[in-house]
Amino acid sequence: MNKPSKNAPARNHIFSLPADWSAHRRNLVLACIMALMLSFVGFVQSWNLAFSLLNMCLISAIMSLGVNIQWGYAGLFNAGVMGFAALGGLAAVLVSMDPVPSAWAAGGGGISLGLVIGFVTICVNIYLWKRARSQGKKRYWLIGLVVVVGYSLMRMTIDPSVAAIEAVDPAMTGYLGGLGLPIVLSWIVGGLFAAAAAWVVGKVALGLRSDYLAIATLGISEIILYVLKFEDWLTRGVKNVNGLPRPVPYEVDLQEATWFQEIITQFNLSIVEASSLLVKLCYAGLFLIVLLTIIWLSESALRGPWGRMMRAIRDNEVAANAMGKNVTSRHLQVFVLGSAVIGIAGAMLVTLDGQFTPTSYQPLRFTFLIWVMVIVGGSGNNWGAVLGGFVVWFFWIEAEPIGLWLITLLTSGMEPTHWLRLHLIENAAHTRLITMGLVLLLTLRFAPRGLIPEVKR
Amino acid sequence: MEMLLNPLVLLANFVLVPGLAYGSQLALGALGVTMVYAVLNFSNFSHGEVMSFGAMITILSTYWLKSIGLSISPLPTALLALPLGILGTIGLCLLLDRLVFRFYRHQRASSVTYLIVSIGVMFVIGGVIRFVIGPNDRNFNDGDRFLLKAREFKEISGLSEGLAIKSSQAITVFTAVIVVAAIFWFLNRTRTGKSMRAYADNQDLALLSGINPDRVVSITWIITAGLAAVAGTLYGLDKSYKPLVYLHLVLPIFAAAIVGGVGNPLGAIVGGFVIAFSELLLTFAYKKVAAYLFGEGLFGDGLLQILSTDYKFAVSFMILVVVLLIKPTGIFSGKSL
Amino acid sequence: MTFMIGENMVGGYGSTDILNGCSICVDLGEIAVVVGPNGAGKSTAMKAIFGMLNLRGGKISIDGEDITALAPFERVRKGMAFVPQTHNVFNSMTVEENLEMGAFINTSPIAGIMAQVYDLFPVLKEKRHQRAGELSGGQRQQVAVGRALMTEPKLLMLDEPTAGVSPIVMDELFDRIIDVASTGIAVLMVEQNAKQALGIADQGFVLVQGENRYTGSGTALLRNANVRKAFLGG
Incomplete structure (x- = not known):
């Protein structure tokens, strides 16, 4: 039942054999800890929650891979993650909904x-x-x-x-409406949408100095969001698009299927819970395929001459330029690729939710949180980005119960109706922002290379 | 005559007055961003949350002052509480510099590193604010609502269009003028102010002249904090305080700073008004103005709006993108405090 | 006793040493000139003396006091002033503000010193409300020297003050530097135009690979056949 141990980092050896075994072991240990944390949630809270977490962790991991391609490989600061993810979501609507x-x-x-x-x-x-x-x-x-x-x-x-x-x-x-095609197709279309937008954004903004690029991309992503929010003819705007078709079976159908009922009787599970678990498992399988494909592609690219060139450009732009490398067009290329990956993840997210909600796209959650994932995981390392996606999403969700638990524990000496205690408990949800900020600041200060540092090739 | 006056009053009521107030708020915010950029060399994404923090302290102090029965009616009590808000924000900024930013300054970190650090700071301050005061809307303006009511204006002038001036708008513009004048006097007339300009202009030479960098940095944070607290409070007074809004205010503020030429205080102020008036002019429904000037029905029943009001906030981002495309250095190009 | 002595200085950037034990000294009212081929460590020696480079060996003293451990801005308070080769004025500030910033550490009124600087560089008085960035190259150098003089230094250090200015302006600048020295200030400068610089030097140091190759009075060095052949183009 310990599915989370399938976490990507544990499979490091399939793709790359690090010369340094101790680093490899360290990564393995980190992956196992992550798996244990997810299982812990399964045992203590519920397996349903654990698998929801796992699915979101997988999507986060893909998003942070996209950002890592841009930041880790090329040093481009893209603060418009939210916009590209939303475009992926738009693709899900336009591909799958009936016209x-x-x-x-x-x-x-x-x-x-x-x-x-x-x-x-x-x-x-x-x-x-x-x-x-x-x-x-x-x-x-x-x-x-x-x-x-x-x-x-x-x-x-x-x-x-x-x-x-x-x-x-x-x-x-x-x-x-959309085209009425299978929603899985939208994952590719979402990538293409984001890539197209990134090409335009890149043409506009890539010549700017790095912090201007950040501000420009942040601004452009807001513009994209405004269009998605207010152009009702395209997206229904704030009325949301509900009931997107699924790539996996519905719980209700499972519960009525005789084969499922037969399997269930062998385990000691309620049929409602089991059907929901199976659906989540199916999603997890699909997401894992996408994640591993993207990692495999980008790891092979990184190891080839293309990766060497990208690192050369990142580490010394002037020298690379002098050696005749076209820095601007390489940057554009990597910006488009990274954004496409983010778009794919955006489409997957909407597929998982089954609805497209333009107002749910907030820069804090969709841009800056992804950045925390990349920095904490280890910029420049794909496995780091994946682990960062897992760890940070996990704590983003779990910070709330943990914070609540801590506050209840700390204030247990107070009167149950003391105003301070009530206030703290009421606002415990906001500890997640503080936690994320502190995690980011502490990582930058004391471990700027992240949990799994970049491998010097 | 009335045919001309009425549309003018209409524009004054819906564009000029709110534009002056909103422009002043943006200008004060942009001035803070520009100061940090000029002296410390980075784009401070946490500035919006610092503004929010200042407003929060002011609000809490307002509640406290009211609880002990102090007020300066008809002016809002918040004005009395503002100095406390400024002090609190100064404390926050100096603490942040000591705990966070100083480390990277000594490392001579790149501007992107700073930027990411400021995002972390943004998270923490934002979380603290929501933790302390909660995410809900708060109206803390207890002063008179209007300086001039639309009905009064109509009675006085005999025009069919009214002109209303909220007292919060008047306070905003008035305070902004005083603060900006004080900042310019400080930068151009005092020894300390000049040393700040010198440090922003040429850090190494400032060191050779015996200017103490730590002192310049502290003063920059103090001024930035003061500006942020004032801007945050004025914005909250005018439009009610909501923590989430300040995160989104960062972009128009950066737009203002960049449009004016980041690092240039005069540019920040001009940029603030450019952004504010563009937002209002592009989303204003010109239908009534056209009706006064050319008679009803000439343009059909459209609102004659260049952009739907939904896109009000997006205007600043569009201007930002256009400016970055055409003239990335802004109107007053170059970095000079 | 010599006013400023930098003795057996060893140091550089990173792991390689650029200075390999060279010594430089200058007395009040004198002009000392450091010359040598490219990469000899002339500018590095200046930076070391001013504390912008950590030394791994040797010591620097001023007026008999050891200042090896002091930070640059503390050395300013000990009476040292430094004019860098480039970026040596505040471009966005007026000439007068530049001078004011030079006198930043002076808490006493500065009108007197400013008048002296204006006497020395009359053109600056004319342009005192203009931004330094708008001036010509030679005028900017005068602003730079003027700014350094505003601290009322006892030792003025100039890093290639005549780099990039025309020969006429160079002669004028050298005249001004002689004037400065005649007021009792010690002047230490690095120069590319070795011949002209040694012509006004009381003391000359020829550095090669971070070591002293020749030392002597300016005129003696100019007469030295080896120096002429190797460094002054015959």
Whole structure:
């Protein structure tokens, strides 16, 4: 029953044989501790919770792998993780939900035309910006004019269509819907969405100094989120999209299946709990496949000439540039790849939740927490990023019960109705922020290379 | 005449007055970010939470002052509590510098390292704030609500459009002017202020001139903390205090600082107003203004809004992205305090 | 007794030593010039004397007091002033503010010293409200020297003050430096333009690979055939 021991770090030897056995053993021990912690939750709280945790840990691990590709390999600070994850979530909706023909009939044409106009406007602007340099100040006026005309045209075509689409059965649909394809496909599409967005963001922001890049990506991810939140025709906005199809069986179906009932009788489990466990197990299996594939791909890339070049660029950009390496295009490449991985994880997350909730995307949870995972795990090391994803997610969730338990213990001497005790218990949930901050600060200060440091190759 | 005055009053009521207040709040915030950037050389992501912390201390002090019966009605008690908020925030910043940032300064850490550290600090302060005061909305403005009511204005002027000025808006602008004037006087007229500019300009030469770096850094934190507490409190007074909001306020503040030219105090102030007015002008519904100027119905029944109000906050990010694209150094380019 | 002595200095950046036991000294009212080929450790020696480099051997004393362990800003208080080769003015500040910052450690009124500096460099008085970053190269060097003089130092150290300025400006700068020394200040400078610099030097040090190769008065070194052949281009 000890499934968590399948944690990726334990399998280190399959992919890389570290020359230093003691480092290898250390990683193994860390992975085992992680597995034990998850099992502990299983025994003390519930196995259902333990497997929910495991699933989220797996997704977090993939996200932090994505950030590690950008930060650990290339030293790029992407503070827009949230936006890329949300785009992955959008992919899940657009791929798996059934199309809404009446909405398409009401405004599909107008929306398409408007988007084409918007796209053309942007292309014309880029053309003007690049080609009309000789025009001096006139260029700005020209661009301004194109923006005003293009934007007005776009709004004029889109606005009525948007109103028409949103009027189509707003309680149930009110949006264009998706393609009605299997949701697993959306994991790939989510990666592509994020990659496409990252290409644009990278073109815009990668030339900037590192802390500007962080601010720019943070800003762009907020813009993405605003679009997902308020363009109801696309995402239903704050009304959320519920009931996304699943890649795994439903609990209800399992409970009614005779083969499942037969298996259950052999174990001492309630059928409701068992069905829910099995569903989570199926998810865990799918996620594990994705995680291992991504690790395998990135480890092989890291070990090849590409990885050597990336490290050379990261460690000395000037020298790499002087040696004829195209630093900017490598950076763009790695930025796109990392974002694609984040997008895949974003789509997986929405698949697991079964719903797309734009308001749930908060920078604290989706950008900064992922960063804590990478730093704590060990930037530059894929196994570190994975372990970081596990450990940090685990404590993000468990900090609350642990904090509550600690506070109850510490204040047990007080009157049960003492105002301070009540206040502390009421606000115990917020200890998780403090814990995460402290973990990050202490890691940076005393173990800046993380739990599993980068291997010097 | 009224045909012209009415739309002007309309714009003043919905754009000028709120823009001045919001712009002042952003400018004060951006000034703090810019100071840290100029002297300590990093983008301080925790600034929003520091502002929130200042507001929190002020709120708690307000409750305490009220409980012992002190008030300065019709002004909000928070103004009386503000010095305590400033002191508390100064304490926090000096403590943070001592415990966290100093280590990295001595290491001459890269600006990205600093940035990640400031994210950690942001987490901790945010957690402490939610732990102490809880995540809920709090209105602590106990002063008079309005300096000028829309109805009064209509009666006085005889116009059909009203102009309202909230007292919190007036207090914000007034305080901001005093604080900014004090900062500029300090930076340009006092020996200590000049030594800060010198240190920001050329750290090594400042050392050669016998300027004590630790002192400059401490003073920078003190000023930053003061600015943050004032900005946080004014924002809370004007729009009610909610811890989560301050995390999101960091981006418009950074946008303001970068648009103006990060490291440049004048730029921070200009940037604050640029962001504030862009937000309001781009999301303002021009329908009524057009109706006054050109008569009803000329433009159909659209709101004549450039962007839906939903996108109000996104405006600052868009400006930020555009500025980073076109002129990353900002309006007043370069780093000079 | 000699005012400033740096004796048998050993040290460098990282593991390799650049200074291998060289000694440099200068007395009040004198000009001492350090010359030598590239990489001889001239600038490093200056940095060592000013405390911007940790020495692994040797000692530095000023007015008989051992200051080897002091930090740079503490040495400023002992009467040392240093003009770096580059980035030696506060670009965003006016000329007058630059001078004020130079006098940062002075708690007494500085109007008198500032007047003296303006007497020495009249062009600075003219441009005192202009930003230093907007001045020409030669004027910026004058601001840099002026800033250093504002601490009322007993020892003025200049790292290649004439780097990148025209020959006319160089001559003028050297004249000013002689003026400075004649007020009783000890001047220690590193120079690329060895011939001209030794011409105004009371004491000259020729460094090679972090060691003293030749030492003597400026005129003696200029006359020395070996020095001329090896370092002064004949």
